[in-house]
Amino acid sequence: MFTRIMVPVDLAHADRLERALACAGDLGMHYGATVIYVGVSAATPGSIAHTPEEFGQKLAAFAEMQGQRFGVTAESHPVISHDPAIDLDPSLLKAVTDTSADLVVMASHIPNVVDHFWPSNGGTIASRADVSVMVIR
Template sequence: AEVCYVGVTSSAPSSVARTPEQFTQKLDAFAQKRADVHGQPVSTHTIVSPDPIADLDDDLIKAIKEVGADLVVMPTHPPKNLDVIMPSHGGKVATHTNVSVFLVRPRDG
């Protein structure tokens, strides 16, 4: 199965990349390294957003449809009290798409 790495960036310079084009180059390089390690086909999909924090959920939902994803794997954080008021990105993606969503939490310590 092909793995598509999706990245969301701002149109403004950031600590990751100065331009969306540079961000795409870095995402492509990352994906190719993963392909070399795992021996599977990869692709990338860059989303340029004027406000990545505010638009992230909607941008990810749109990208899932655009790339035709069957499964989404995304990072998450341990549940917090604030999650009752503001749902997690993974929760919104799972409830607003018809694909399986696998959330990966970081290990403690």
């Protein structure tokens, strides 16, 4: 049913993504799908990496670890943005096309009053992507 599953990850908060990572790994194992871990970072030094190349290496290592953990074929797809806070949703939507994903599995957050003014990333991706999106809470 699914052949390429995209999983947006924030390496700074990977510990909060456990349910989404497990769901994507399980689906990848079940369908024999490739799981693509997508990370969005700035070109400037940050808490995870000092350069885009270093970010790409860390994302690739994360993808390899997840692939071994779940027994799936895993890929990484780093996206470099001028301002990830502003460009996150458009960058992720573009990554859906760039990776040829047919399913997106992403973590959600606990809804709160701010969601009435600013939509969540998961809600935006689910409403605008041309593929199925599973938002895991």
